[in-house]
Amino acid sequence: MSAVLSVEARTRAGSSIATVLLGTGVVGGAFLKLLNTPAASSIRLVGAANSRRQQTQSAQLADPALRDKLRSHGDPRNDTALLGALDADEASVKVIVDATACGVLASRHAEWLARGYHVVTANKSLAGGDLPGWRTLQAALATGGRYGDSATVGAGLPVISTLRRLRHCGDSLLTLEGVFSGSLSYLFNQYDGSQPFSALLRRARELGYTEPDPRSDLSGEDVARKLLILARCAGFALRPDEVEVESLVPEGLRGVDVESFLSRLEELDEPLAARHAEAAARGGALRFLARLNQRGRARVGLVEVPANHPATRLYGTDNQFALSTTRYNTQPLVIQGPGAGPEVTAQALLGDVLALA
Ligand SMILES: NC(=O)c1ccc[n+]([C@@H]2O[C@H](COP(=O)([O-])OP(=O)(O)OC[C@H]3O[C@@H](n4cnc5c(N)ncnc54)[C@H](OP(=O)(O)O)[C@@H]3O)[C@@H](O)[C@H]2O)c1
Missing domain, CATH: 3.30.360.10 (Dihydrodipicolinate Reductase; domain 2)
Incomplete structure (x- = not known):
């Protein structure tokens, strides 16, 4: 039996975590591969984007060539549509994964947390950026969202x-x-x-x-x-x-x-x-x-x-x-x-x- 659990199978199984992935470069591409392993069976990908295009259709998101195809196919970038895909999902946990180095996206992390999404990031621009931005993040975290930042230092070494x-x-x-x-x-x-x-x-x-x-x-x-x-x-x-x-x-x-x-x-x-x-x-x-x-x-x-x-x-x-x-x-x-x-x-x-x- 294949170890890969298809997106359809996950939908049937009722995945408890809906995820949008920002960035399908070196790290984002490796994350997409991990999503196709049994360890990630509780995660459903509902959107993925590079700097120019994005995808929210489940059949395209399940395509093993998603990363390559996004280079030439997909909708133009629009955060509102991506977040809409998260909102439309019935999962109890909704998370935005930021695998970019984009400062503009990082500056939105606090807003996303305040809106009830969780944020998991390899992007250091907010937590390692200017002090007012970091303070805004701390204030947003007090509202209950969680910020996964293990990847920002030491690539996940437990520091x-x-x-x-x-x-x-x-x-x-x-x-x-x-x-x-x-x-x-x-x-x-x-x-x-x-x-x-x-x-x-x-x-x-x-x-x-x-x-x-x-x-x-x-x-x-x-x-x-x-x-x-x-x-x-x-x-x-x-x-x-x-x-x-x-x-x-x-x-x-x-x-x-x-x-x-x-x-x-x-x-x-x-x-x-x-x-x-x-x-x-x-x-x-x-x-x-x-x-x-x-x-x-x-x-x-x-x-x-x-x-x-x-x-x-x-x-x-x-x-x-x-x-x-x-x-x-x-x-x-x-x-x-x-x-x-x-x-x-x-x-x-x-x-x-x-x-x-
Ligand atoms: N590589 C590592 O070993 C490593 C280790 C620890 C942490 N990190 C951190 O992980 C992050 C990603 O690194 P990487 O090596 O994967 O970089 P990368 O290969 O350059 O990939 C960056 C990705 O972000 C996308 N992107 C840029 N702006 C975007 C936007 N506004 N919306 C959506 N996507 C956007 C790019 O799109 P395009 O494809 O269209 O350009 C690209 O797919 C960085 O913050 C880096 O510091 C990397």
């Missing part, structure tokens, strides 16, 4: 849930330190000065470890958003400008187009080679760390760490989160593992959706 649980038990964060970016983890786990940093970066890009424009990773901004999310979970309502961010992108390469940037990657080499040589001469290594202390001081940037530092024991694109708290105060509580990738990120979304039932 947000752990921070919340510790805080709930009255434990306070003393320091948080770690490697929050899969691409920067890979780059500095590999970089030993034997080849130019630009060569390593090109390789990482070819392997799909960086964004198409690697400046999104190298700027540190994505790490800063994750640090903001975690700091806020730990009780520090920081503004983005309170996170000090060291960008690895030289000034002269910040405003140029992607093609020019990629053709001038060698400009990154000399400054990084000098820093690597200095660190190596002292027996240390370079790691791109995010740090938060108990006074709420937050920094993201390249740090020379000693050879026995936990961040030197990372592999591939691993993330690492080391939490020292009033009760974990002799050794930090360390959470480590793959912190990027479509399958684990989509699984984090699925886990948050299932937790709503």
Whole structure:
């Protein structure tokens, strides 16, 4: 018997969770695959959209080629019609899954929660964005909707849930330190000065470890958003400008187009080679760390760490989160593992959706 439960079969079985999916890219595509597994049998997809088109017809939503077909077929994008599909469904739980990086959509999360939908998101723009937006989210959550945000940091590694649980038990964060970016983890786990940093970066890009424009990773901004999310979970309502961010992108390469940037990657080499040589001469290594202390001081940037530092024991694109708290105060509580990738990120979304039932 096939493990795949068709949309029709789910309708007969009376799925208890109706879902609209925003974003059918790398993560959204992996989420669609998970919806076709027995673990997701309680979830019924009632709408799906990319940036230009959407689909609300059950037969089309059940098509395994939905993601590809949305590129050329479907209705024009219209949030009202998508939410109408959720409203028309009789499921007791209605959830909007945001698998985009779209700031405009994120700015609507609070409104959706206030209207009685739950929101599950990989999109960091609201929880890791400006403080007024985050406060609006907190106010909307007080009205009863739930916000599944496990996928926003560490691709579902249990860091947000752990921070919340510790805080709930009255434990306070003393320091948080770690490697929050899969691409920067890979780059500095590999970089030993034997080849130019630009060569390593090109390789990482070819392997799909960086964004198409690697400046999104190298700027540190994505790490800063994750640090903001975690700091806020730990009780520090920081503004983005309170996170000090060291960008690895030289000034002269910040405003140029992607093609020019990629053709001038060698400009990154000399400054990084000098820093690597200095660190190596002292027996240390370079790691791109995010740090938060108990006074709420937050920094993201390249740090020379000693050879026995936990961040030197990372592999591939691993993330690492080391939490020292009033009760974990002799050794930090360390959470480590793959912190990027479509399958684990989509699984984090699925886990948050299932937790709503
Ligand atoms: N990739 C990972 O490993 C990973 C890990 C953790 C978190 N995340 C986060 O997950 C999110 C998605 O990442 P991704 O790698 O899947 O990105 P992606 O491949 O670029 O996909 C983004 C998707 O969002 C769609 N989209 C953009 N604006 C939209 C709108 N207004 N309405 C509906 N759909 C819209 C895009 O539509 P088009 O196809 O029409 O462009 C595309 O389908 C991001 O916030 C990212 O930071 C990713």
